[in-house]
Amino acid sequence: MKGVYMDQSIQFTLNNRPIDLTTDGERPLLWVLRTDLGLTGTKYGCGKNQCGSCTVIIDRQPIRSCVYPVKNVIGKTVLTIEGLAENGQLHPLQKAFIEHGAVQCGFCTPGIILKAYGLLLNNELLDRENIIESMDRELCRCGAYNRIIEAIQAAAGEMKGGNAS
Numbered sequence: 001m002k003g004v005y006m007d008q009s010i011q012f013t014l015n016n017r018p019i020d021l022t023t024d025g026e027r028p029l030l031w032v033l034r035t036d037l038g039l040t041g042t043k044y045g046c047g048k049n050q051c052g053s054c055t056v057i058i059d060r061q062p063i064r065s066c067v068y069p070v071k072n073v074i075g076k077t078v079l080t081i082e083g084l085a086e087n088g089q090l091h092p093l094q095k096a097f098i099e100h101g102a103v104q105c106g107f108c109t110p111g112i113i114l115k116a117y118g119l120l121l122n123n124e125l126l127d128r129e130n131i132i133e134s135m136d137r138e139l140c141r142c143g144a145y146n147r148i149i150e151a152i153q154a155a156a157g158e159m160k161g162g163n164a165s
Contacts, residue, residue, distance in 0.1 A: 012073040014039075015083025025071030029063075030054045032070045033080060041081035041110045045139070052138035055111035055118075056080050062118030081110035084117065092158045093117055096151040104142035112138045116152045126156040 005024040012019050014037070023032060033039045033056070045053030047066050054066040057079035084091045093113050096102070103109050112135070119134045120126070131152050140148065 008071060010070055010074055012075060013077045015078070015080060023070060026069050028066055029056070029068045029070045029073060029078070030065040033065065039080050039082050043107055043110060045108070045111075050137070050139075051108070051111075052115055053108050053111045055114045055138070057114055057118055057121075060118070060121050062115045079114070079117075081114060084113065091117070091155075093120070093151070093155040096155040096158070097148070100147045100151040100154060102144050102147040102151040104140075104144050108138065108140045108142075112140065112148060116148075116155070119152070120156055120159060126153070128153065 005026070007022050008025045010019070010021050010023060010025065010032075014033075019037070021032070021036060023036065030042055030044060033042050034044070042056055042065055043053035044066060045051035049064045049067045052064065054064050055062050056065045057063070058068075058073060059076050085094060090098075091113075093116055097109065097113060102112075115135060115138050116131075119131070123130065123134065128149060131149050135148070135152070
C-alpha cells in the first residue's frame with residue numbers, strides 16, 4: 001500500500017563503527033546520516049541524483065545518498081567525509097584540496113572529495129582527461145574545477161605506490 005511506512009532494523013558499518021538503527025528502510029540514506037546520526041558533512045543539494053553534494057562511499061563505490069534507500073546499506077560499509085581523516089590526520093585528498101585552493105564555499109566539497117576518493121580507490125588511470133570525465137557530474141557552483149582537478153592529481157601522485165585508504 002502506498003503511504004504505509006515499515007520500520008526495519010538496519011545494521012551497517014559507518015566510518016569504521018557498527019551502526020544498528022530502526023527506521024523506515026525507504027528513507028534516503030542522506031537523511032538518516034544527517035538527521036538520525038548527526039553527520040552533516042554529507043549535503044543536500046538537489047535531491048534528484050544530479051549534483052553530487054550527497055556523495056558517500058558504499059563498499060568502495062561513490063553513491064549519491066539523496067536517492068539511495070537506507071535499507072540498501074544493510075551489511076555494507078559506508079564512509080562519509082567525517083570518516084575520511086584518520087587519527088586526526090587529514091587524508092591526502094583533503095590536504096590537496098586545501099593546498100590547491102579547491103575549496104571555496106565548501107558546500108560541494110565533501111561530495112567531490114568522496115567522489116574523487118572513489119575514483120582513486122577504483123581506477124588505475126588517473127590522467128587529466130580521465131579525472132575530468134569521472135568527475136563530470138559533480139557540480140561546483142563556485143567554479144573551482146581546475147583547482148579540483150589539480151588537487152586530485154596531486155593527491156593521486158602522493159598516494160601512488162601506496163594504498164588510497
